[in-house]
Each structure stands twice: as C-alpha cells, then as structure tokens.
Amino acid sequence: MSEPLLAVRGLVKHYPARRRRGPLVHAVCGVDLDLAAHETLALVGESGSGKSTVARTLLHLEQPTAGSVTLRGQELVGLRPAEIRPLRRDMQIVFQDPYASLDPRMTAEQIVAEPLHIHGLAAGAAERQAAVSSLLRLVGLDPATRDRHPASFSGGQRQRIAIARALALEPALLVLDEPLSALDVSIQAGVVTLLQDLQQRLGTAYLFIAHDLAVVRHLAHRVAVAYLGRIVETGPVDVLFGRPSHPYTQALLSATPVPDPAVERRRQRIRLVGEPPDPTDPPSGCRFRTRCPRYAAELDDAGRERCRDQTPALLDSGQGHAVACHFAGPVGFVAGRGATSARGRGQ
Ligand code: SF4
Numbered sequence: 403m404s405e406p407l408l409a410v411r412g413l414v415k416h417y418p419a420r421r422r423r424g425p426l427v428h429a430v431c432g433v434d435l436d437l438a439a440h441e442t443l444a445l446v447g448e449s450g451s452g453k454s455t456v457a458r459t460l461l462h463l464e465q466p467t468a469g470s471v472t473l474r475g476q477e478l479v480g481l482r483p484a485e486i487r488p489l490r491r492d493m494q495i496v497f498q499d500p501y502a503s504l505d506p507r508m509t510a511e512q513i514v515a516e517p518l519h520i521h522g523l524a525a526g527a528a529e530r531q532a533a534v535s536s537l538l539r540l541v542g543l544d545p546a547t548r549d550r551h552p553a554s555f556s557g558g559q560r561q562r563i564a565i566a567r568a569l570a571l572e573p574a575l576l577v578l579d580e581p582l583s584a585l586d587v588s589i590q591a592g593v594v595t596l597l598q599d600l601q602q603r604l605g606t607a608y609l610f611i612a613h614d615l616a617v618v619r620h621l622a623h624r625v626a627v628a629y630l631g632r633i634v635e636t637g638p639v640d641v642l643f644g645r646p647s648h649p650y651t652q653a654l655l656s657a658t659p660v661p662d663p664a665v666e667r668r669r670q671r672i673r674l675v676g677e678p679p680d681p682t683d684p685p686s687g688c689r690f691r692t693r694c695p696r697y698a699a700e701l702d703d704a705g706r707e708r709c710r711d712q713t714p715a716l717l718d719s720g721q722g723h724a725v726a727c728h729f730a731g732p733v734g735f736v737a738g739r740g741a742t743s744a745r746g747r748g749q
Pocket residue numbers: 648649650688689690691692694695696697709714726727728729730
C-alpha cells in the first residue's frame with residue numbers, strides 16, 4: 403500500500419470499569435490498521451471486541467491510552483480541541499441508530515446543513531439551500547422533503563439523511579459504525595448500494611464497523627477481525643473469505659449464510675463455546691484460547707501451553723494476509739495431520 407490515508411499504530415484504550423474506580427477494561431490493546439484513499443476496510447467482531455471503541459478513538463470522541471493515529475501523515479493523538487476541529491472536516495461518522503442520532507426537533511435541512519454552519523461554509527440561505535438540495539439528491543432523497551422532521555421518515559431514509567450530513571463537508575474518510583444494524587433487512591441492501599455508489603462517485607474511504615459478514619463481503623476491499631481488543635486476522639476480502647486461517651474468523655464465517663444453496667447445504671457450523679471473557683481480566687497468552695475449538699480439540703499439552711503463555715503476533719503470510727495464531731491454518735489442519743505435537747508458525 404502507498405502512503406495510507408489513515409494509519410493506526412499500537413492503539414490502546416483502557417478505562418475504569420466503574421467511574422474512576424475498579425479494575426481497568428482492556429477495550430483496545432495494541433491495534434494497527436491502515437486505510438488507503440478510496441478504500442473500504444471492514445472492522446468486524448462480536449460485541450465487546452473493541453471495534454466501536456477503535457472508531458470513537460480515531461475520531462477523538464475518546465482519548466486513547468496510548469498509540470498513534472495519523473491522517474495523511476499528520477499525528478492526531480495529543481492535539482488540542484482547537485487543533486483537531488479543522489481536521490474533523492476530513493473524518494466524519496455515521497452512527498448505528500438513525501432514530502437516536504438525529505435531533506427530532508430539527509428539520510432534514512437543518513440536520514444536513516449543521517456541519518456547514520459549524521465550519522463557516524455555505525453562509526447565505528440560498529447557498530445553503532442549494533447545498534442541502536444537492537446532498538439530499540446525492541443520497542436518493544427528494545429535496546422537497548427538506549422541511550420534514552426525522553419522525554416522518556422511515557429508518558432507511560433517516561440513515562440516508564445521516565449519510566448526507568456526514569458528506570456535507572466532503573470528508574476523505576467516513577467511519578460507518580454498524581450503519582445497517584438498526585434497519586430492516588429489506589432496506590439494508592438499498593443503503594449498501596448507496597454507499598457503494600457514493601464511494602465510486604466521491605472516492606470517500608470507509609472504515610466500516612460491522613458484525614454481519616455477508617454485508618462485509620459485498621462492501622469491503624479488506625477486512626480486519628477483532629477479538630477482545632486485538633486484531634486476530636486481516637487481509638483482502640477474497641483471501642480472508644476464501645481461506646480464513648484464524649479459528650475465530652473460521653467460526654464467524656461458518657455462521658454466515660452462503661447464497662449458493664448447494665454450498666449452503668454443505669456449510670459446517672463451528673459453534674463457539676461460552677461468552678467472550680471479562681475484558682477487565684483477559685486470558686493470558688492468546689485471548690481467544692478459552693473459546694478456541696483448535697485449542698480445545700486439536701492441540702496437545704505443549705501446544706496448549708504455548709497458547710496459554712505466549713501472545714501470538716499478527717504475522718503476515720503474504721498478499722497482505724496476516725494472522726495472530728500460533729497454529730494458523732485451515733479448519734482441522736492440525737488434527738488432520740495427526741499432529742499431537744503440532745509445531746506452530748515461526749518454529
Ligand atoms: Fe487457538 Fe492457540 Fe491459535 Fe489462540 S493461538 S487461536 S488458542 S490455536
């Protein structure tokens with residue numbers, strides 16, 4: 403990848419479980435991400451994986467505990483509010499729930515025009531109206547709806563208003579924080595098509611936070627899979643979906659329906675046991691080991707000891723595909739080679 407638009411290195415976010423007291427929640431623990439201009443990177447994982455905390459930290463909605471975030475090479479961590487304000491034009495967010503994120507007292511025009519006001523753009527009424535009309539058309543809404551309030555729009559239309567507002571400042575990067583999860587399945591496809599169309603027309607880069615891998619496959623160029631605050635696998639979408647190598651990615655993909663009925667019939671579900679561990683007290687070594695099917699069923703004592711004692715590094719295996727597992731490989735490959743003394747990568 404050439405110079406990335408966004409580069410995240412060693413991002414850490416810890417916060418107290420209860421206000422000012424109690425053990426620390428290890429929400430994000432050393433995350434690295436790169437996002438190129440015009441690209442979509444999907445950040446996926448279960449609830450509690452830290453993906454939304456990563457998004458909020460990038461946007462300075464929360465301060466990181468440690469790490470570096472650069473946008474076009476400029477360091478953002480440590481900037482004062484006055485210094486970060488002009489840079490916000492380049493980074494906008496669309497939140498999960500358009501019912502909660504739009505002020506019910508404002509009209510569609512006021513909502514979409516607000517960022518222009520804040521940044522001193524489109525100062526005159528005629529200029530502002532023209533900008534709002536253009537943005538509403540851009541997201542497939544009739545400008546004649548400009549005087550209506552959010553309550554009179556459907557969920558999909560509200561999310562389109564939120565997208566229009568986020569695009570008002572022509573950002574280089576749009577963070578999409580699970581933008582489909584509050585919408586009916588029947589209208590999700592329309593919003594996905596809109597996002598693809600907008601990226602083609604405007605060239606905006608997307609950081610797409612999601613848990614629905616079927617949508618990710620359509621929308622993303624690359625995927626990063628998060629588990630309990632760490633990235634466990636990342637790569638181009640075709641590589642990651644075609645040959646997932648981390649047991650957690652394999653389990654997530656096995657739960658994703660496949661459109662081809664013949665393939666769907668053969669699909670083997672990998673059921674993860676238990677819940678994600680307490681983030682105030684994550685497991686030693688590999689954080690996934692308490693739920694890992696490979697650890698439970700395929701490794702011998704020496705292999706398990708390694709998983710317990712050593713944190714697996716995110717190692718690149720080529721084509722930008724990187725995996726954080728001592729025994730990365732296809733489903734069943736350790737058991738399949740009868741490797742009761744399986745040797746992990748890098749040995
Ligand atoms: Fe499972 Fe061990 Fe790989 Fe972790 S390092 S995912 S516990 S096999």
